[in-house]
Amino acid sequence: MARHINMGYNAFDTADHYGSAEILYGQFKESLPSQAQVVGATKWCVFRQTELSRSVVENAVRERMTRMRTTTVDLLQFHWQDYSDKGYLTALQILQDLQNEGLISAVGLCNFDAIRTDEICTQLGPGFIVSNQVQFSLIDTRPLHGMADVCERHDVKLLTYGTLCGGFLADQWMNQPEPDLYSGVLTPSQRKYLDMILKAWGSWALFQSLLAVLRDIGDRHGGLSIANIATRWVLDHSFVGAVIIGARLGVSEHTEDNDRVFGFKLTDEDNRAIDAVQARSNGRRMITLIGDCGAEYR
Template identity: 70%
Template sequence: MTDHQPEIETFQLGPLTCPRLFTGLWQLSSVAWGSAPAFKVRKAIADHAENGYTAFADHYGSAEIMFGRAVKDVQSPINIIGATKWCVFRPTEVARPIVEEAVRERMDRMQSDHVDLLQFHWQDYSDPGYITALQLLQDLQREGLISTLGLCNFDTIRTDEICTTLGPRSIVSNQVQFSLIDTRPLHGMIDVCQKHDVKLLTYGTLCGGFLVDSWLGKPEPQLYDGSLTPSQRKYLDMILKAWGDWTLFQELLVVLRSIGDRHGGVSIANVATRWVLDQPAVGAVIIGVRMGIAEHKDDNKKVFSFSLTTEDNADVRSVLERSNGDKLIVTIGDCGAEYR
């Protein structure tokens, strides 16, 4: 490895040129992850943008407002991309005024005259209103209120249906959970994304912070002892109940540490992220950041400093084959099923 900082890889989401690492802001939505003063959060967001992390995702609630204010603090002429969501969790009348109000609310909160990437989530598949809602969002896109349209936690069947109904290149992305632990997108989703030229934006890639060096050699944590973040409780439950057990997870960390050592000592998080980035149809990994509290800007960039070899992938596969990872598509269901 060289001493200089590697260049951040980019990819296209429609007209948007995006870095292959998005910064996730969901941890600003609750003090459960810890909190920092607003000015410190805004400065951290601006620092990320000025260091090449120009795309920000998952602006829940006040995070949209914080993002909008932070963008104003950026001094350099940087094209910053804001990817937010419209999530419909309960029966909703799908009409133009309601859809437009949802979009304009996000524009107001983010202090922008448009939404760069609007990611749409619909809870109840038995209600086909999601098609009408997306067609209305397309109308707003044509009018300039939205640059690109994406999905969030849609399964393979509905992703295919939506892309077929709305037409070519209508949907640019689907945000789904994807990691060395949760490989469900490999079972159908990637094929549909390649068919329709849709990119996956992945979250949970570091399993809430478990796929990192600090957990190597550590004893199994207690789920509700108060030491874990909400994300860690979610992914620990998945590791222990659905994927395998703590012993096998430690074996995976050992393998990832060994691979990292082969590539000049890059971190376990780097290797886990690189593995997901290398999968077909993956556009970017969204890494959640506790802005102003715990940031890993320099370490995260190292994911672009190396490539996984055939040997590396074989070593990873040797552990994954002893897990229940390939069964998650049945035991949990397709992408997003755990939220329905």
Template identity: 65%
Template sequence: MVVIFDSALRGETFRLGNHDLPRLFNGLWQLSSNSWGSAPAAKIRRQMAIYAENGYTAFADHYGPAEILFGEFREKWSDPQEIFGATKWCVFRTVEPTRALVEEAVDDRLARMQSHRIDLLQFHWQDYDDTRYLKALHHLKDLQGEGKIGLIGLCNFNSAVMDEICTELGSGTIVSNQVQFSLIDVRPLYAMAEVCNRHNVKLLTYGTLCGGFLADAWLGKEEPDLYSGSLTPSQRKYLDMITRAWGSWSLFQDLLKELRAIADKYDGMSIANVATRWVLDHPFVGAVIIGVRMGVSEHTDDNQKVYSFRLDGDDRVKIEAVLARSNGAQLINSIGDCGAEYR
């Protein structure tokens, strides 16, 4: 992948279809619940503008009022074409994906986002045994040809099914797959990476900071109580993964110490910067989607630092030495391939 420094975007970009996009996306899933904090709609839209002004021009997700607030923000932006919106259509129950049903789902997204075309529609289908996901995708491809969809991506599809879909629909139809990828969850390094390379698909990754655990704030801290009520929904999810599937809180502290030592090599960097850079350095990764609490907290300056350095071979060896002591390499067997935890 060619990485371009674009001063207008203040960082790296990657090519997705006919778009040059920043390698950090704004993830809007935290608008799904007040458990992450809440803010008035006007304040959320103002903070979206602040992010865009700082080069974070790509927004992703559909939870809660995310699509509506994004559409209102983009409609008032001086040049709406500068702003990229990715949303989802998720099918969790048995349906017959007729042309009418698929088009209705797309039209609903368009109405909520106040747009005539969805920049990137990410498709999720819960039941792999029901292969009508292929029928749904053919309808999406037809709607793409009619101009209602710009790009088609997947969300939480495993390697084998993604390979089947890309082969069925033809090269270049599927441009992305949104999956979990971090120093804790390394499952994309296996079959997923090979399938991405075969079909020129880029991963849009989430969970890269494990709900904020891969950060200086947790260095040297005691293991939190999973049931204390003080953790966000994301933190409860990733704490369970860290301490049960991946390893232990003690080993996690060793990882944070190593990341802090590496960050100290690069003036002003944080643990979160190093953890994000590690993911971005994999060529099959297009962008990291960072969950943002619009109107509640703001980390544009710190996140942007990830563009200013690269990990060297010594850094990667030291990180790998800690990861080798974990169960990370076994997660693809104990949990399953990408997205298996949601099925």
């Protein structure tokens, strides 16, 4: 984590249900000099029906503060599993009170769809919800169909994950045979995204065509990686605030390669080449196959 800080990556995303991640972040933050600028984002996820009260919500926030060893949660991202229970509005109203009292610096959403994001921002007023963490990539373009308009209307930024599809949008998979989903070689993340590539987006052959196009674009920009191009494509959308690149600390980090994404923009020619491949996929119909952002978890 210190290496990331030294390279300018000073924001870490964690969650209440990511094992000991909040605790590790808190220990790391305490080890830093007081002047170090670091941002800790976490989540409060409500997966089952809960009796909501001021004390329940405040206890959840204070637990995040204790585990992260901070007096204020930098960014608390809220997830609510059951849309049929409108308790999410009550919970967010209480979070708004806690923000006004200084326990939270900023409040975001996590895996909310466009309809509910619009509802929340409309009811709770401008400026309260700053972000929504959802999946967005060259493969999963669902945020373009509804969510983008909501973000622009309410000045909400997406914090996107899955941008590299668990590492499949990378040079190492170019010209490789289709992997066996059940071989035991793939990580859980890769199994998830391979399933999406094959069953929702298109085929492995079409995916290879996409990698070839991204490789050509990378060459035109001085030898950038496929991952650089895939990340830049997401960042080039005005409603995206940041891309969350998954890293297995000490195992698979790619900090130097990721740093190259900030020095260029995709050209019209680049985007036309990408669009030509996407037009052959089911990408634009994925929202009807899977549902809107976050539907895969419901």
